[in-house]
Amino acid sequence: MNNKKWLILAWATSFCLILPALFLLAQSFAPDTELFDHLWETVLPDYIVNTLQLVSLVLIFSALFAIPVAWLVAMCDFPGKRYFQWLLMLPLAMPAYVVAYVYTDLFDFAGPIQRVLRALFQWDVAVGQHWFFEIRNVPGAAVMLALVLYPYLYLIARTAFLEQGAHLLQVSRSLGQSPWQSFKRVAVPLCRPAIVVGLVFIGAEALGDFATVHYFAVNTLTTAVYDSWLGHGSLSAAAKISILMLIGVMAILAVERWQRGRQRYYHKYTGQTALFHLSGWQAKGASAYCALLVFAGFILPALILLSYTLKSMSFNTDSQLGVVLLQTAWLAILAAVITTALAIIFSFTNRISRQASAALPSKLSSMSYMMPSTVLAIAVLIPMTLFEITLNDLWVWLGFDAPGLFLSGTVFALVFAFVVRFQAVANGTIESSFLAVSPSLDMAAKSMGKSNQQLLFSIHIPLIRKSISTAVLLVFIECMKELPAALLLRPFNFDTLATYVYQYVSDEQLEQAAFAAILIVLAGLYPVIRLTQTGERTT
Amino acid sequence: MKKSGLTAVVLSILVSPVYAADKEVNIYSYRQPFLIEPITEEFTKETGIKVNILYSKKGIAEKLSREGKYSPADVVLTSDFNRLLEITKKGLTQANQDVVLTETIPTQYRDDNRHWFALTTRARAMYVSRDRVSDQQSLTYEQLGSPDFKGRVCIRSGKHPYNISLIASMVAHHGEAETKAWLTKLKGNLARKPQGNDRGQVKAIQEGVCDISLGNSYYFGKMLNNEEQKPWAAAVNLVFPNQIDRGTHVNISGMAMAMHAPNRAEAEQLMAYLSSDKAQVLYAQMNMEYPVNPAVEPSEMVKSWGEFEADALPLTETAKHRQTAYRLLDEVKFDL
Numbered sequence: 001m002n003n004k005k006w007l008i009l010a011w012a013t014s015f016c017l018i019l020p021a022l023f024l025l026a027q028s029f030a031p032d033t034e035l036f037d038h039l040w041e042t043v044l045p046d047y048i049v050n051t052l053q054l055v056s057l058v059l060i061f062s063a064l065f066a067i068p069v070a071w072l073v074a075m076c077d078f079p080g081k082r083y084f085q086w087l088l089m090l091p092l093a094m095p096a097y098v099v100a101y102v103y104t105d106l107f108d109f110a111g112p113i114q115r116v117l118r119a120l121f122q123w124d125v126a127v128g129q130h131w132f133f134e135i136r137n138v139p140g141a142a143v144m145l146a147l148v149l150y151p152y153l154y155l156i157a158r159t160a161f162l163e164q165g166a167h168l169l170q171v172s173r174s175l176g177q178s179p180w181q182s183f184k185r186v187a188v189p190l191c192r193p194a195i196v197v198g199l200v201f202i203g204a205e206a207l208g209d210f211a212t213v214h215y216f217a218v219n220t221l222t223t224a225v226y227d228s229w230l231g232h233g234s235l236s237a238a239a240k241i242s243i244l245m246l247i248g249v250m251a252i253l254a255v256e257r258w259q260r261g262r263q264r265y266y267h268k269y270t271g272q273t274a275l276f277h278l279s280g281w282q283a284k285g286a287s288a289y290c291a292l293l294v295f296a297g298f299i300l301p302a303l304i305l306l307s308y309t310l311k312s313m314s315f316n317t318d319s320q321l322g323v324v325l326l327q328t329a330w331l332a333i334l335a336a337v338i339t340t341a342l343a344i345i346f347s348f349t350n351r352i353s354r355q356a357s358a359a360l361p362s363k364l365s366s367m368s369y370m371m372p373s374t375v376l377a378i379a380v381l382i383p384m385t386l387f388e389i390t391l392n393d394l395w396v397w398l399g400f401d402a403p404g405l406f407l408s409g410t411v412f413a414l415v416f417a418f419v420v421r422f423q424a425v426a427n428g429t430i431e432s433s434f435l436a437v438s439p440s441l442d443m444a445a446k447s448m449g450k451s452n453q454q455l456l457f458s459i460h461i462p463l464i465r466k467s468i469s470t471a472v473l474l475v476f477i478e479c480m481k482e483l484p485a486a487l488l489l490r491p492f493n494f495d496t497l498a499t500y501v502y503q504y505v506s507d508e509q510l511e512q513a514a515f516a517a518i519l520i521v522l523a524g525l526y527p528v529i530r531l532t533q534t535g536e537r538t539t
Numbered sequence: 540m541k542k543s544g545l546t547a548v549v550l551s552i553l554v555s556p557v558y559a560a561d562k563e564v565n566i567y568s569y570r571q572p573f574l575i576e577p578i579t580e581e582f583t584k585e586t587g588i589k590v591n592i593l594y595s596k597k598g599i600a601e602k603l604s605r606e607g608k609y610s611p612a613d614v615v616l617t618s619d620f621n622r623l624l625e626i627t628k629k630g631l632t633q634a635n636q637d638v639v640l641t642e643t644i645p646t647q648y649r650d651d652n653r654h655w656f657a658l659t660t661r662a663r664a665m666y667v668s669r670d671r672v673s674d675q676q677s678l679t680y681e682q683l684g685s686p687d688f689k690g691r692v693c694i695r696s697g698k699h700p701y702n703i704s705l706i707a708s709m710v711a712h713h714g715e716a717e718t719k720a721w722l723t724k725l726k727g728n729l730a731r732k733p734q735g736n737d738r739g740q741v742k743a744i745q746e747g748v749c750d751i752s753l754g755n756s757y758y759f760g761k762m763l764n765n766e767e768q769k770p771w772a773a774a775v776n777l778v779f780p781n782q783i784d785r786g787t788h789v790n791i792s793g794m795a796m797a798m799h800a801p802n803r804a805e806a807e808q809l810m811a812y813l814s815s816d817k818a819q820v821l822y823a824q825m826n827m828e829y830p831v832n833p834a835v836e837p838s839e840m841v842k843s844w845g846e847f848e849a850d851a852l853p854l855t856e857t858a859k860h861r862q863t864a865y866r867l868l869d870e871v872k873f874d875l
Contacts, residue, residue, distance in 0.1 A: 042869035136734050217696070217734035219875055230597050231698055231865050233625070378601050385605040392609050405609050488598045492565060492591035492611070503571045503594065507736070511767075 003353050006452065010349040013342055014361030017420050020379035021246075021368050027382070028239035035228060035237045044224060051207065051220040051245075053138050054145075058206040059199050061146035066153035067195065069290050071183050074161035075169075076276045078283040084290040085158075086529050091297030092151040093524030095481045095498065097211040098517050100144045101510050102301045104215065107135040141216040145206050147297040152474070153198035155531060156432070159466065160194035161187055163436060193435060196256055197428040200249075201369075204424065207245060208372045211483065211505075221245055222372045229375070238375060246370050302521060308514035321500070325519055328496040331411065332479035335418035336426075340471040342419070343426035347434040348456050351442070362427050369424035373484035380417045380489065384408045413489040414496075418479050425478060426471040433467035434460070473527040480523050497523070563589040564805040567599045568616040570792065575616060578821050582812050588805050603631045603797065612797040613806035619700040620657075620854045621861055623793045627654045632795040637807050643814040647853060648791065648831045657791035658813055659828035662756040662847065663705050664787065666741045666775040671750045679781045680709065680788070683751070684724030692728045693740040693749040697873040698865065701737070701755060701790060706864040708788050708850060708857045715863060722871045733874050738762060738771070745774035755790075760827030760840050779847035786848035792828070 072078065073085050091099075107113050134140070168190065172182045188195070210222050221241060229238035278286055346362035368376060384407050392402045407413060437460065445455050461468070483498040490499065497520045504513035568575060572594050579590040593612075595602075603610055603626065615632070617623045626632055627650065634653040641649075648657035667675050683692055695702065709718045730749035735742075740752030741762065756779075762772035779787040794813060800806045812818055819830035823838045830837065868874070 038866060038869065043872055043875065046872065046875050134731070136732065217732050217874070226597070227698065227865070229601075231703075232862065235601065374598060378598060378605070381602060381605045385607065389607050389609060402609060405606060405611065408606065409611055487595045488602060490593070492593055499594075502596075503573060507571065 002452065003349075006345070006349040007353055007355075007358060010346055010358070010361040013345065014365045017342075017365040017423055018367065019383045020376060020420055021371070023382040024239045024371070024375070024379040025243055027236050028243050030236035030239075035232050035234050036240060039224060039228065039237070043219070047219055047221050047224045050138055050218060051222075054142055054213070054218065054220055055203050055206050057139060057142035058145045058149065059203055061142055062150040062153050062202045063195075063199065065146060065150035065293055066198070067157055067188065069293060070154045070157035071161055071187060072278075072286045072290070074158050075183075075187070076278050076286065078278040078286040080287050080290065084287070084294070086533070087294045087298075088154055088290060089151045089528045089531055090294060090299075090525070091148045092477055092528050092531075093521045094148050094298060094301055095483075095501075095517070095520060096145060096148045096209065097215065097483075097505060098305065098501075098510070098521075099148055099297070099301050100141070100212045100215045101505065102304045103140075103144060104135060105304070107140075136216045136218070138218050141213050141218045142206075144212055144216070145209060146202075147293075149202045149205055150293070150297070151528075152201045153195065155470065155474075156194045156198040156429070157191060159470070160191035160432075194432050197432050200253065201425060201428060204249065204369045207249065207370060210372055210374070225372055225375055229378075235378070242371055242375050246367060249370050250367070302518075305514045305518050305521070308511040309518060312511045312514065321516060321519065324495045324497055324500055324516075325523065327494065328480055328498075329523060331414060331418070331496070332476045335415055335422065335479050336472045336475040338415070338419050339423050339426035339475050340430065340468055342423060343430040343471060344456075344461070344468070346427060347431050348452075348460065351434060352452055352455070362431065365420075366424035366427045368420045369422070371421075373421065373482065374488065376421055377417060377485040377488040380413060380420060380485070381408055384413060384416070408489070410491055411494065413491075414486060417485045417489050418475075418482065421482070421485060422475045422478050425474050429467050429471040429474060430464065433464040437463050470531055473531045476527050477524045480520055561589070562587070562802065562805050563591055564802050564809050565611050565613045566590060566592045566616055566809075567603065567612045567614075567797070568592055568594050569596065569599060569622055570594070570616050570618045574826060577825060578813070578818050579809075581817065581821065582809060585812070586808060588808065590809070600626050600629060600631065604629060608799045610797060610799050611801060613800040613802050614809055615795050615797055616658075616792070617794075618792045619704060620791050620793065621700055621704060621858055623655045623657075623791075623795060624855070624858045626795060631798050633798050633800070635796045635807060635810055637811055639811045640814055643811075643816075643819075643832045643834075645831060645833060655793055655795045656810065656814065657793040657831050658819075659792050659822050659826070659830055660789045660849070661792070661828050662779060662787045662789050662849070663701060663753060664756045664759075665778045665780050666744060666752045666754050666759075667778050668744050668750040669774060669776055675776055675778050677783050678751075678778055679784065680705070681721060683728065683753075684721045685728075688728045688751065690728065690730050691750040692725065693730055693743045693752040694725075694733050695736055695740060695753075696733045697722075697868045702753070703861060703864045704790050704854075704857060705753070705788050706867065707860040708852060710860040710863050710867075711852055711857050712785065715867070719867050719871060722867055722873060726871060726873055738768065741771045741775055742768075745771045756829075756841075756844070757827040759844065760838075763840070777844050779845070781850070782848055785852070786850040789849045791831075791854065 069084070069088055073081055073088065168186060169182055172186045177185065207220075208222060210226065213220055213222065221244075225238045225241050225245075228234050228241060342365070343362075346365065350358045350362060368379075371379065385405070388405050388407050392404070396402050407416075441459060441463075442455065445459055450458070480496075481498055482496075483502055486496045486499050487502065490496065497516055501510075501513040501516045501520065504510055510517065566575075566579070572592050575592065579592065582588065583590055593599075599615065600622070603612060603615070606612070615623075615626055617626075632654045635656070636653055640653075640656060644656050648660070649655070665678055667678065672678075682688065697703075697706070706718065706722070709721065713721070730743070737752075737754035737758050738761070740749070740754060741758070743749050744752060756777065759772055759777045762768040781787055794810055796803075796806050796810065814832060816832060816835055819832040819835040822828055823830045823835060823841070827838060827841050829841065836842070
């Protein structure tokens with residue numbers, strides 16, 4: 001296929017993926033300035049401030065968690081490193097709302113932590129007079145989100161550190177730089193594109209999160225979106241706010257791209273560098289920090305889930321649960337494979353095309369990640385039902401029986417929504433890997449007379465196969481946990497694990513569904529462990 | 540050929556009742572499945588009609604509206620009145636003229652145009668610390684704004700439908716300005732930012748964080764039936780506010796038939812069943828709500844909480860002020 005055909009393919013698929021966002025945009029132009037003005041004069045500024053605070057804190061915490069341990073695990077040797085490599089990924093398998101629930105229980109007024117503190121310090125407990133250890137605020141929510149989101153950055157940063165041109169670090173060491181200095185001055189700047197990609201995922205997740213911030217009584221722009229739509233009844237106001245959030249994020253991305261300028265970050269695959277061997281307090285510190293993250297992000301919540309299950313003894317040997325698990329799993333696999341394939345098409349097309357606009361299909365298809373999930377679900381329904389209704393009407397006019405809602409009433413809607421939502425995840429993973437493949441390889445292939453197809457399948461794909469696995473696994477895990485879109489778009493008598501759990505979480509009775517929550521975690525564990533293994537294979 | 544054709548036709552007629560039993564009815568529900576499934580399972584046992592439920596906490600009205608005339612929904616179940624009215628106003632429902640419903644559901648609990656029907660009522664009661672609050676029987680919603688309660692009140696998000704309904708009724712009774720003032724004072728009296736759910740506030744009372752909270756009546760029963768939550772309920776009294784004037788604010792859970800219901804006959808059967816004695820008894824026993832069917836009494840436990848005067852203002856009146864309630868909450872920055 002020549003360049004033009006690839007371009008058409010990329011644009012066509014990208015267009016399908018951005019249809020929901022386009023319809024939402026159209027919706028936002030419907031007049032509703034009154035509500036918008038009202039919001040602006042009252043709560044919108046506070047929401048904006050909260051959102052900025054939340055997202056910044058999540059990014060800062062995630063970076064503080066992920067980057068040091070990614071470096072340590074990639075470049076250093078310390079006790080337990082072999083295990084921490086994959087243990088640090090485990091929090092990915094935990095849905096954020098589960099972690100939020102568990103920690104509020106722990107840090108609540110009557111929870112174990114505060115009780116111990118009160119006993120120790122003899123604090124006054126008269127009503128209305130004591131000091132509260134408030135966990136339900138912006139920093140608290142930020143920590144929760146960072147604890148389950150940092151593995152994205154960890155994974156990407158670790159892969160990037162591992163793939164770094166070994167020679168650069170060798171030079172750095174021979175110039176007498178200590179591990180810390182090599183880290184600060186060479187490794188981190190080199191991995192900038194990867195780190196940015198990771199931070200963008202995390203920022204988008206934090207921005208669109210509703211369940212956790214709602215539970216933590218934190219009001220962000222996403223709150224405003226839900227309020228406008230469900231409270232004030234205006235989808236157009238909700239659409240406006242969603243679009244504004246999108247524009248904000250894109251502006252930040254644009255600034256980063258501009259600032260990065262014409263720098264390029266190529267990796268030469270010359271094998272692994274010798275590791276820095278840590279000892280003494282450095283080694284102990286490294287192990288301790290890794291252990292803390294794994295404990296806080298995975299082990300503690302998992303233990304508490306286990307205790308809930310044992311307490312309520314509801315093992316739910318419901319055979320229904322087994323069916324739900326399988327249903328959720330194959331949906332997730334399907335979405336994962338489709339998004340990765342599309343991501344490869346987008347990145348490859350961008351690479352071989354001389355036009356600057358060839359980068360757009362990828363970027364546009366990533367936009368929907370920033371939308372809160374429920375809004376995305378409605379945005380998916382708009383074009384889908386329009387299409388179905390038109391088709392149904394046509395069928396009836398032709399004299400046949402209406403086929404009914406053959407798209408939105410079936411699993412197709414779910415898969416489509418998952419693909420639209422998580423395309424960004426696949427794009428980012430595949431794209432950063434493509435960027436690291438030197439263009440001289442392409443030129444060499446072309447000079448040997450290889451076609452585009454041969455270039456892609458014989459050269460690029462083998463080189464980026466780590467990313468391919470990563471992308472598939474990441475999207476799989478995300479789909480297993482995804483909730484709001486699944487709630488709205490699923491057909492009758494079809495539950496995903498997350499929607500099953502949600503019945504109970506929404507009533508603050510996670511205990512009843514703890515076993516199902518554990519299943520979500522277990523289903524995510526295998527992919528998570530595979531993810532780290534793919535990171536270990538050297539090219 | 541013709542003989543076997545005739546045999547086939549005869550056989551299929553004989554067999555058709557079996558096929559006819561494959562009837563179904565589709566529900567879009569705002570209420571959690573674990574609450575309604577016990578009742579719908581009884582319905583299926585009795586009638587052989589299969590029940591399919593789609594539960595979502597938000598967005599059902601939008602979904603219905605997008606699906607248009609090909610929507611598979613037959614019946615919509617809601618857990619509060621505002622949702623019910625919303626789908627009716629948006630033209631997403633149709634009238635159910637079934638006479639049975641007039642016998643089982645009193646006039647004030649059904650739509651004049653026969654679109655929406657209440658199934659149960661619940662009171663927005665006060666949970667009051669047993670030992671720390673005096674004059675409990677004369678408590679009013681308005682008192683929550685009084686200086687006596689500074690730092691002693693816990694409440695869930697003001698924007699939760701249950702609270703919106705209450706605030707709307709305050710606007711209906713007292714007007715906008717006074718309600719706004721009350722909300723400001725109430726916000727000042729809060730022991731902590733609005734958070735959690737109704738039961739979470741009772742937990743806070745038991746822990747000594749606050750002395751008084753608002754919550755739906757049926758939660759009292761649910762807590763008493765739950766090992767972990769029993770101590771919370773044990774620390775409080777359930778009080779029906781405003782018994783000294785207009786009565787306690789009540790809300791309803793209800794049902795409506797979807798505009799384009801594909802299985803109309805089955806939908807009518809289901810709706811008749813839900814309002815019948817059998818189902819109403821289940822609602823009363825399992826969910827500890829007040830059944831609307833006058834022939835069915837509340838459960839023993841619920842009766843033990845006492846009788847109360849309900850606010851006689853029709854819910855349709857209250858619903859008019861829903862938007863105002865939202866607006867006031869924003870102006871006062873109640874949740875922030």
